[in-house]
Amino acid sequence: MTTNDVYGEWKLGDLRVRRMGFGAMRLFGAGSPEGAVEVxxxxxxxxxxxxDTAAFYHQGTVSANEAIRAAGLGEDVVVATKVGPYRGPRDAFPTGELAAGDLRGEVERNLRELGRDHLDLVYLRTGGLEEPDGRSIGERFAALARMREEGLIRNLGVSHVSAAQLAEARGIAPVVAVQNRFDITMERDAALLGTCEREGVAYVPFFPLGGFGLPGDARLREVAGRHRATVAQVMLAALLALSPALLAIPGTGSLAHLEENMGAASLRLGADDLALLRR
Structure with missing residues (x-):
């Protein structure tokens, strides 16, 4: 049984997907590999x-990639991953960036862990959580473009980039998606979202629910009250209503939160709701 989706679909290159997806970063919250597979x-x-996943999404006994593989998904499920950050065996989170020559090893690691002979979508992820630094990404993106030509990667994306870095990547190979930090209360990337919409590039926010806890915004609570919805559902539905190019990938390790998040696909917000949230 699927959620009633009022927001339609988008094409990631040659792959059509619903605009409400799932992010695997928080799967460790399930508490066990079996729980993660269930989610x-x-x-x-x-x-x-x-x-959306990555090989560096792991904590304790839970690996996002391994849970996705064990779930036995069909080929109709598009799996996107990302490479670029370095996370050592004792690191709690990525602490650096891989050089261009090291990216093949990460692509091959994702192939092994996901049990696939090619990857549907691979993002080059740059930097940390601060503003994109503007450095050239050409050498590293070109390394991924060569793997796309070999057939290891089907589509390419970029993550945590500036407009100039996106343009640089698009000068090397087609870019089907951008994954930057964005939520309805923090639209610092609105101009780049507009560029993506005009150019037919998907915009896939990370931290669509704020990242470190839901924002304490009275506007969100007001709209949630109008629709008898939760603040999380309003934030996700507002993103989907903002632009047809925007894809949501909220993540969780909780079945209850998963049901809540996916329910946002059936929450239709009105123009007055959106005007209030963007005021």
Whole structure:
């Protein structure tokens, strides 16, 4: 049974996906590998056919890639991953960036862990959580473009980039998606979202629910009250209503939160709701 989706679909290159997907970064919250697999399978049952992951998404006994593989998903589920950050075996989170020559090893690691012979979408992820630094990404993106030509990668994206870095990447190979930090209360990337919409590039926010806890915004609570919805659902529905190019990939390790998040795909906000949220 899938969630009633009022926001339609988008094409990631040659792959069509629903605009409400699932992010695997927080799967460790399931508490066990078996619990993580259950969350992934339920996400697909609820309509997610676009799952975002990375080999460096692991904590304790839970690996996002391994959970996705164990879930036994069909080929109709698009799996996007990202490479670029370096996370050592004792690091709690990525602490650096891989050089261009090291990216093949990360692509091959994702192939092994996901049990696939090619990757549907691979992002080059740059920097940390601060503003994009503007450095050239050409050498590293070109390394991924060569792997695309070899057939290891089907589509390419970029993550945590400036407009200039996106343009640089697009001068090397087609870019089907941008993944930057964005939520309805912090639209610092609105201009780049507009560029993506005009150029037919998907814009896929990370931290669509604020990243470190839901924002304490009275406007969100007011709209949630109008629709008898939760603040999280309003934030996700508002993103989907903002631009047809915007894809949502909220993540969780909780089945209850998963049901809540996926329910946002059936929450239709009105123009007055959006005007209030963007005021």
């Amino acid at each position: 992934v399978r339920r996400a697909v049952e609820l309509g997610a056919d676009h799952i």
